Structure formats: C-alpha cells, structure tokens
Ligand SMILES: Nc1nc2c(c(=O)[nH]1)N[C@H]1C(S)=C(S)[C@@H](COP(=O)(O)O)O[C@H]1N2
C-alpha cells in the first residue's frame with residue numbers, strides 16, 4: 001500500500017492509523033445521506049489502497065481524492081502534510097479590528113480568573129497534568145501572523161503569540177502516537193484535532209494577541225491557534241486538554257461541520 005500526502009511523502013501516521021480513523025469517522029456518519037457518502041468513499045478509497053496505486057502520481061485517483069476530501073475527514077487526514085506551512089503575512093496586513101466570533105454574543109464572553117486558572121491535561125499523558133498561567137507563560141514563546149478563515153464567510157489576518165503546541169505536548173508527557181487531542185473550553189465549547197495537526201509547527205498554544213495578553217473576546221487566558229484549520233477548530237478559553245484514541249467530536253462538528261476542517 002502506498003499512501004502519500006500532498007508533498008508526496010509517505011505518511012507513516014496515515015498508514016498506521018488509516019483503518020481505525022476511517023472506522024471512527026464511519027461510526028460518526030449518522031444521517032442516511034452522509035452514511036451513503038461514507039460507504040461510497042470507503043469503497044473507492046479501499047480500491048485505491050488495495051490496488052497499491054501511487055496516490056501522488058495517478059491523476060484520476062488524485063482528482064477523485066480531491067473531490068472526496070472536501071467532505072471526507074479520513075481522506076483529508078490522509079492527505080494532510082505535517083510539514084507544509086500555511087502562508088504568513090507582514091504586520092502591515094493585520095486586520096484591525098480583528099473580528100470576534102462565538103456561538104454567543106460578545107457580551108457573554110466568559111470571564112476567566114487568571115490567578116485561579118488551571119489547565120488540566122488528561123488521557124494518554126504521563127507528564128505534568130495541571131498547569132498555571134505563569135507556568136505556561138514561562139515556556140518559550142513564538143509569534144505568527146496568519147489568516148483565520150471562518151466557515152461563515154469571513155477571513156482576517158492576525159498576530160498570535162504563544163508556545164509551540166508540539167513542544168507543550170512533549171513537556172506534558174503526551175503519547176504522540178495517540179490519534180486525537182481534544183479541547184474543552186470555559187464556555188463549554190469543545191473541539192478536537194488529529195495528532196499530525198497537533199504536532200504541526202504552526203499549531204500554537206496561544207497566550208497573546210498582537211503583542212498583548214490575549215483579551216477575553218479572543219480567548220483569554222489561552223486558545224489553540226492553527227492556521228491549517230478553519231476558525232471553529234481553533235478553541236478559545238481552553239481549560240482542559242485530553243490525549244485520546246477515542247473520537248471526541250466537537251460542538252459544531254457534532255452538528256454537521258466537517259471534523260477535519262482544514263488543509
Ligand atoms: N471557546 C470557543 N472557542 C471558539 C468558538 C466559540 O464559540 N467558543 N467559536 C469558534 C469560531 S466559529 C471562530 S470563527 C473563532 C473566532 O475567534 P475570534 O473571536 O478570535 O475571531 O473562534 C472559534 N473558537
């Protein structure tokens with residue numbers, strides 16, 4: 001079987017987890033139309049895999065996969081390149097003011113108390129399990145100026161400052177071979193991502209916005225910033241992170257938004 005991602009490199013993660021990821025996603029396909037879609041995709045995908053055709057060279061397989069990937073999580077995950085970077089922009093292109101969005105009005109943004117804030121890390125992690133804000137701030141920080149794209153039809157460029165999520169996961173003793181990382185938020189929002197995206201170099205545990213402490217409306221005290229994912233995959237006000245092999249879903253994902261939600 002030859003599974004290749006966008007950059008044409010064999011994805012070991014994709015090969016080793018393909019079957020179980022497909023199984024999990026299939027279980028999630030609840031309404032009849034999506035179930036039918038899933039069935040058809042698995043058949044075509046199965047043929048591609050079983051025939052051992054080179055997915056990066058075979059044009060017809062490629063275009064078939066591209067079509068499927070717009071609505072199929074498994075295929076998107078298989079094609080995700082862990083190393084391809086999202087575009088970055090100069091400071092002059094930052095969108096001001098940066099838009100606010102949530103499943104509620106800006107007046108209802110949760111107020112999280114900095115002093116009593118604790119980040120819980122649970123699941124497949126054998127390192128440190130509770131983090132204070134000061135401990136997170138003491139970790140090496142980096143910045144990115146990237147584009148946030150919301151499925152509701154807007155995009156904006158912002159600067160986010162924080163800790164590279166891959167190094168945080170290592171410090172937290174996370175099992176980096178697990179399939180998912182899930183996030184629970186102070187406003188009861190939740191979402192989850194695949195491990196290759198969690199380890200992507202631009203995936204950031206964000207503590208600052210535009211050089212300032214992350215303001216409440218953008219997710220104080222901490223959010224996850226991923227320029228490779230759509231807005232709803234970027235959780236704000238994170239209070240708990242879990243490393244798991246059990247498909248965690250998400251607030252919008254469970255209402256029909258695509259789970260992979262990215263490039
Ligand atoms: N906790 C939490 N995180 C969330 C949401 C939310 O409602 N609650 N909305 C998501 C959506 S749909 C978008 S577009 C972005 C908006 O982030 P912003 O307010 O920083 O622009 O947050 C995402 N993360």
Ligand SMILES: [Mo]
Nearest residue numbers: 150151231232
């Ligand atoms: Mo969004």
